Amino acid sequence: MSKNSKHTRKDFIKTLGTSALAIAGVPAILTANSPKQISYLTRERYAANSNIQIALIGAGGMGSQDTYTALKHNGIKLVAVCDLYDGYLKKAKENWGSDLFTTKDYREILNRKDVDAVIIGTPDHWHKQISIDAMRAGKHVYCEKPMVHSLDEGHEVIQTQKETGMVFMVGSQGLSSLGNEKAKALLAEGAIGDINYAEGFWARRSPIGAWQYNIPSDASSQTIDWDSFIKNTNKIPFDATRFFRWRNYKDYGTGMSGDLFVHLFSSLHFITNSFGPNQIYASGGLRYWKDGREVPDVLLGVFDYPDSPQHPAFNLSLRCNFVDGTSGTTYLRIVGSEGSMDVEWDKITLKRNNEQFDDPFLAAKSKEQGLKTGRKQILPQEEIVYQAEEGYQGAHYDHFANWFNAIRGGSPVTEDAIFGYRAAAPALACNDSYFEDRAIKWDPVKMKKI
Structure with missing residues (x-):
């Protein structure tokens, strides 16, 4: 050996x-x-010992699945959802309650005092910026994989986690x-x-x-905030x-x-x-x-x-x-x-x-x-x-258990x-x-x- x-x-x-x-x-x-x-x-298993109020940013397929899994845990409440497509916001209210706060501007989520942590299920090109903004706003973060969109983005996220002390978890659930x-x-x-x-x-x-993936029949520049979607990348006309x-x-x-x-x-x-x-x-x-x-x-x-x-x-x-x-x-x-x-x-x-x-x-x-x-x-x-x-x-359930346990003061997350x-x-x-x-x-x- x-x-x-x-x-x-x-x-x-x-x-x-x-x-x-x-x-x-x-x-x-x-x-x-x-x-x-x-x-x-x-x-x-870890027992829940405190309530955590979460918000979802990016309510498409994976973001929604993350939220369903998170809500299986005791002491977790969804209070807000952000997405750029009207249809996903409507579906969020149907799935999780008509009193849910919804918005197309993720900054409105981060400004809310009743949000302890956010799930980021956006396309990859928004992972870095929303993660950094969320941690600097005092929110714990569960960011879908991959953590960043390009090789040069990683160190800024790492530095922000160190500076803020927020619990940051990457969502490779397996x-x-x-x-x-x-x-x-x-x-x-x-x-x-x-x-x-x-x-x-x-x-x-x-x-x-x-x-x-399915393209909804009502997809248009009226139902989708296209300008926000492409804000940090190449500017092109609307394309559903x-x-x-x-x-x-x-x-x-x-x-x-x-x-x-x-x-x-x-x-x-x-x-x-x-x-x-x-x-x-x-x-x-x-x-x-x-x-x-x-x-x-x-x-x-x-x-x-x-x-x-x-x-x-x-x-x-x-x-x-x-x-x-x-x-x-x-x-x-x-x-x-x-x-x-x-x-x-x-x-x-x-x-x-x-x-x-x-x-x-x-x-x-x-x-x-x-x-x-x-x-x-x-x-x-x-x-x-x-x-x-x-x-x-x-594994998906356990990955969220790891994140919630860390937020509640338990051992650090595995995938920081x-x-x-x-x-x-x-x-x-x-x-x-x-x-x-x-x-x-x-x-x-x-x-x-x-």
């Missing part, structure tokens, strides 16, 4: 044997001929999953040896999945397609990597304690969705992670395909010298090579006897599956501005590499392009 490994393989197997025996009596989980073993993932937490523990215990490679894949095909399908355009979105790769970076960095890669290269193209979009629908990224106090050097490959005929495949796989883990938000599948897998269930004497007589032995399982218990409310920027940076650099057709050098410690 290298200097980075905290436990030996035998330590892990010893622990595995103990935990496996502890759950052996669970009904309907283990069968005599099953090659897999399933353990349940659990987490301690980060707070039971799956990520178990994978982090397994890696630290030496379950797969030393990490040397990781890969991730995200596939979509349907129009909505490929960002062909750009407003509702903003992810397709570089002025407002961050492409496939900013939408999806950033989730995989967040999970990987959490599991490995990594600061990020030092070299990024991307390739891809526009293969199918030739609808005027400016970003590719197939993207491949290759990332070099340097040797560090947190982990050995390893390589990462990420792929995203919006033209996938099988549709819907998503995974993050972490490969080590002695095994691998497939990481999902509610499940971990640990795979190990039988030739390296010590048997924790047979006594040494029995092994020796079997070797002497040539008699066949019972082999250990090749896979161990860790599954979330029934009733688990999911520094963590969020270190996850966003390689995704944004991936775009730079694609459009500039060159490798991007990055300092993951200083968080600066080289």
